[in-house]
Structures are given as structure tokens and as C-alpha cells.
Amino acid sequence: MIDVSHISKSYGDTHAVQDISFGVKKGEVLGFLGPNGAGKSTTIRMLTCFLPADSGEVRIAGYNVANDSIEIRRHIGYLPENNPLYMDMGVVEYLDFAAGMRSIPSRQRRGAINRVVERCGLAPMAARNINALSKGYRQRLGLAQALIHNPAILILDEPTIGLDPHQIIGMRNLIREIGQEKTVVLSSHILPEVAATCDRVLIMNNGQIVGSGTPEELSAMASGGQEILVSIRADQNHIETVLKALPFITAFEHVSEHDGLHSYSLQANDDEEVSERIFDAVVQNGWRLAGLQRKTINLEEVFVDLTTREAT
Amino acid sequence: MNSIGVIFRKELRSYFSSPVAYIVILAFLGITYWLFFRTFFLANQSSLRPFFSLLPWIFLFLGPAITMRAWAEERKMGTIEVLMTFPVLEREAVLGKFLAAFLFLSIVLCLTISLPLTVMFIGYPDPGPILGGYLGACLLGGSYLAIGLFASSLTENQIVAFILSIVLCFALLVIGEDFVLFNLPSALVPICAYLGLGAHFENIGRGVIDLRDILYYLSIIFFFLFLNQLALESRKWRS
Numbered sequence: 001m002i003d004v005s006h007i008s009k010s011y012g013d014t015h016a017v018q019d020i021s022f023g024v025k026k027g028e029v030l031g032f033l034g035p036n037g038a039g040k041s042t043t044i045r046m047l048t049c050f051l052p053a054d055s056g057e058v059r060i061a062g063y064n065v066a067n068d069s070i071e072i073r074r075h076i077g078y079l080p081e082n083n084p085l086y087m088d089m090g091v092v093e094y095l096d097f098a099a100g101m102r103s104i105p106s107r108q109r110r111g112a113i114n115r116v117v118e119r120c121g122l123a124p125m126a127a128r129n130i131n132a133l134s135k136g137y138r139q140r141l142g143l144a145q146a147l148i149h150n151p152a153i154l155i156l157d158e159p160t161i162g163l164d165p166h167q168i169i170g171m172r173n174l175i176r177e178i179g180q181e182k183t184v185v186l187s188s189h190i191l192p193e194v195a196a197t198c199d200r201v202l203i204m205n206n207g208q209i210v211g212s213g214t215p216e217e218l219s220a221m222a223s224g225g226q227e228i229l230v231s232i233r234a235d236q237n238h239i240e241t242v243l244k245a246l247p248f249i250t251a252f253e254h255v256s257e258h259d260g261l262h263s264y265s266l267q268a269n270d271d272e273e274v275s276e277r278i279f280d281a282v283v284q285n286g287w288r289l290a291g292l293q294r295k296t297i298n299l300e301e302v303f304v305d306l307t308t309r310e311a312t
Numbered sequence: 313m314n315s316i317g318v319i320f321r322k323e324l325r326s327y328f329s330s331p332v333a334y335i336v337i338l339a340f341l342g343i344t345y346w347l348f349f350r351t352f353f354l355a356n357q358s359s360l361r362p363f364f365s366l367l368p369w370i371f372l373f374l375g376p377a378i379t380m381r382a383w384a385e386e387r388k389m390g391t392i393e394v395l396m397t398f399p400v401l402e403r404e405a406v407l408g409k410f411l412a413a414f415l416f417l418s419i420v421l422c423l424t425i426s427l428p429l430t431v432m433f434i435g436y437p438d439p440g441p442i443l444g445g446y447l448g449a450c451l452l453g454g455s456y457l458a459i460g461l462f463a464s465s466l467t468e469n470q471i472v473a474f475i476l477s478i479v480l481c482f483a484l485l486v487i488g489e490d491f492v493l494f495n496l497p498s499a500l501v502p503i504c505a506y507l508g509l510g511a512h513f514e515n516i517g518r519g520v521i522d523l524r525d526i527l528y529y530l531s532i533i534f535f536f537l538f539l540n541q542l543a544l545e546s547r548k549w550r551s
Contacts, residue, residue: 073399074399076397078397080390080394080397085389085391086326086389088329097322101395101400
């Protein structure tokens with residue numbers, strides 16, 4: 001759906017985005033993660049045709065951004081950073097303006113507006129002026145604007161910034177719901193948000209992509225292996241001799257002992273079947289297994305790891 | 313084409329939904345009426361001449377006051393990013409905003425209708441100069457608005473936009489004034505006399521509607537609207 005190859009963008013001496021490439025498949029939810037100033041917004045502005053790339057090519061829905069900018073914009077719904085709104089307008093008036101700009105015929109506008117008002121939970125605020133809306137509702141209105149023409153692609157720059165935790169959850173649910181039928185690109189510097197809403201994550205730092213993959217893959221990438229928590233009921237010495245002998249386990253640590261149940265934290269290599277193999281070892285030795293869990297390292301650790309690795 | 317109309321309607325509504333518009337209208341009418349009637353009965357002539365000779369100077373403030381917000385506000389609030397990622401060309405957005413400002417100015421001008429009515433009630437003025445005067449006022453006002461829109465697209469500060477438009481309009485108005493022309497090197501005189509905004513207005517105001525004067529104003533309007541379009545597009549090639 002979106003195909004970006006080797007785009008760069010500089011502002012004077014600052015290289016905001018340097019030679020990045022990525023693709024987004026139809027129906028996928030892609031998250032840009034990165035510290036402030038990493039180049040997320042610049043990348044998004046190049047996707048939405050607000051800024052052209054200095055070099056490289058962006059293709060969206062089969063069109064080239066440089067040549068068919070207007071055509072591409074028809075397929076995109078966009079919520080820019082900080083959700084700019086015309087404060088002197090009313091909610092419905094603003095959506096009607098957006099519908100007009102999207103060339104929705106006047107007979108269908110009423111329906112389109114009702115649909116997004118309903119969808120984004122704006123109904124109780126429909127009669128208000130925008131400047132009388134709370135931040136959460138303003139954000140919903142921004143999203144409603146982006147959805148008014150039922151676009152195939154939705155691009156959201158920092159959609160939950162400045163919201164309270166309750167509103168963040170509401171917004172996230174809304175995005176996840178929309179993500180089931182549309183291609184969504186969003187940016188954020190809040191890690192759990194990306195983990196909760198995205199199928200795939202691109203981590204950006206200093207204008208470059210420093211990591212990409214599903215939230216799970218990124219965890220594995222950061223640790224350079226995987227961590228497994230296992231609880232076994234058996235003799236401690238016996239367990240440790242066997243664990244030492246297993247080739248795919250690089251290190252282990254005795255975490256706790258409770259009523260003869262020993263918990264270990266294992267560092268394993270990238271072998272996909274580590275869990276199965278540990279299970280096999282348990283069976284062969286006639287131990288009793290009380291727990292076997294692959295620990296996912298959370299995104300914060302990946303993020304800090306990837307972005308600091310870049311800096312050094 | 314459709315987007316021009318949509319932007320036009322939005323802009324027009326936002327003019328009338330803000331109290332600033334009404335203040336501007338009242339101030340304009342108050343000052344104009346005062347200055348006109350102050351000398352009208354003394355001069356004892358049933359003519360609108362004094363009114364039309366005031367207009368270029370009063371419009372100097374009215375025009376920029378109308379347009380200062382147009383782009384500066386969009387830039388400041390960031391709404392320009394919403395607007396320019398809609399499927400709309402820069403020139404369509406510029407044209408939509410210009411037409412709205414122009415209609416607003418025309419409405420304000422219509423509100424001065426009681427002046428010619430008063431004069432016609434009292435005496436027998438020549439209708440030619442009155443019609444010509446209003447046509448000239450529209451064209452001159454349109455030029456001010458185009459300049460003002462351009463100035464507004466250069467900054468995100470409305471006050472800066474306001475002052476800058478006044479300065480630009482003022483410069484273009486006075487280069488055609490005799491006082492300036494006397495002091496210029498003779499090679500520049502015909503060019504400056506032609507470029508000055510005021511002389512063409514006086515021609516039309518006499519009731520002589522010359523195509524060249526109309527073309528002059530249309531060129532000024534298109535030139536500054538084009539500059540406005542370039543200023544909007546400059547975000548794409550400026551680094």
C-alpha cells in the first residue's frame with residue numbers, strides 16, 4: 001500500500017531523515033517509534049504530500065507522491081501533530097468543511113458526518129464550538145476529520161499526545177478498531193502505546209531507522225537472544241548439571257526455591273524451539289514442570305538499547 | 313474548482329463569525345462618514361469626489377485588516393497542514409481566500425450606499441463618476457487585498473502581516489503620486505507613474521472606464537496572488 005524507498009530530507013544543515021526505506025502492507029498498522037526530533041513527523045509529512053522528499057521515492061496506492069500528489073491525498077486521512085483545528089468553527093461545521101474539501105457530494109455529507117461523529121464518540125459534543133471542547137474531544141474531532149471520506153490509509157502523528165490516561169485508552173481502542181479495516185501509520189514516543197496498537201514497529205533515531213519488526217521480534221533483537229523462566233520440581237544439583245550440558249542455553253540463574261520447586265531464569269540463543277527442547281529435557285529426566293515462560297523484554301529496554309547504541 | 317468554493321464559504325463565514333469584522337466595518341463607516349460630511353456641506357457640491365479621494369487612504373487600513381489573519385493564523389495554529397494535505401492546489405486555496413476577502417470588502421463598500429443616496433436626495437450628482445468610483449474602489453480594494461494576502465502568507469504573526477501589508481500598499485500607492493515623481497530620475501517617472509495604484513483609480517473615478525486601467529488592477533491582483541501561491545509552495549523547496 002505504501003512503499004518508501006531511500007528518502008532523505010534536510011532542513012539546512014540538519015539531516016532530518018536520512019535514506020530510509022520501508023513498506024506498509026494493506027491492512028497493516030505500522031508504528032513509528034522514536035525520541036523527539038528523530039524524524040518521525042518529517043517522514044509522515046513526506047507521506048502526506050505536505051513536504052516533498054529531497055531524494056528517494058514514495059509510492060502510495062500505486063501512485064508516486066511527486067507526480068500524483070492530489071490523487072494520493074484522496075486516499076489518505078491525516079491527523080497532523082498537535083491536532084491543529086479551526087478554533088472559530090463548530091464541530092459539525094468543521095466536519096462539513098472537511099467533507100467539502102474531500103468532494104463528498106452535498107447530499108451524502110450529512111450521512112458522512114453522522115457516521116464519523118458516531119464512530120469517534122463525538123455525538124454529545126456535536127453542537128459545540130471547537131474552542132469549547134476538551135482536549136480529548138478535540139483529538140476525536142481531529143480523527144473524525146481524517147476519517148470523513150472513509151480513506152484507505154489513515155496517518156496519525158502523535159495521536160495520543162497530551163491526553164489523560166483514560167482518554168489515551170479510548171483513543172487506542174479507537175485506533176485498533178479502525179486498524180482492522182484500514183492501513184494505519186502512526187507515530188509516537190510512548191512505547192506501550194505502539195506495542196498495544198501496532199502490528200509492526202519502526203524505531204527511528206537521528207533520521208534513520210534503527211530497528212524494525214513486530215514488538216516481539218524487537219524484544220529478541222535487543223537482547224540478542226531470549227530469556228526463559230522455568231519452574232521445575234526436582235533436585236537442584238541434578239537440574240543444574242543438566243542445564244549446563246544443554247548446548248542452547250548460554251547462561252542460567254537460580255531465581256528462587258519454594259517447597260522444592262526451583263525457578264530458573266535461562267538465557268538461550270536464538271533457537272526457535274528452545275521452549276520445546278527444555279520441555280524435552282524435563283521429560284527425559286523425569287522432572288515435574290510447573291511453569292515454562294518465554295519472557296518478552298519490554299519495548300522500553302529495546303528502545304533505550306537501540307537509540308543509545310546509535311549514539312555511541 | 314469545487315475546493316475554491318468550499319474554502320470561499322468557510323472564509324466568508326469566519327469573517328462574519330468574528331466580532332473583529334463588525335468592529336472593522338463600524339470603524340470604517342464611522343471614519344468615512346465623518347471625514348466626508350465634515351466638508352460636504354461647506355463645499356456645497358453634490359459630488360462624491362471627496363469620498364472617493366479618501367478611499368485609497370482609508371482602504372490602506374481596511375484591506376490589511378481584512379487579510380492579515382488569512383494565512384498568518386493558519387500558519388500559527390498549524391491548520392495549514394490540514395488544509396494543504398486536503399486534495400487542493402495552492403492556487404485554489406489562494407483564490408478561495410481572495411474571493412472571500414473580496415466579497416467581504418464589497419459588502420462593506422455596499423454599506424456606504426447611503427452616501428450617494430444622500431447626495432442624490434440633496435442635489436443632482438453626475439451618476440457616471442459615482443458608478444466609476446465604486447468600480448475603481450472595488451479594483452483598488454482588490455489590489456490591496458491581494459497584497460495583504462501575500463504579506464499574510466509570509467509570517468505567522470498577524471500584526472506583522474498587518475504592518476507589512478500597509479507598508480507594501482502604501483509604497484505602491486505613493487510611487488505614482490506627483491510629489492514622489494518630481495523627485496525621481498526622469499527615466500523612472502513613466503514607469504512609476506504607471507505602477508502607482510492611485511492614478512488609475514482617479515481615471516476610473518472620473519467616470520472614464522478605460523480597459524487599460526482595469527487591466528492594470530487585474531495584473532496587480534494576479535501578480536500578488538501568484539506571489540502568495542509561491543510563498544505557500546516555498547515550504548517545498550526551501551530547506
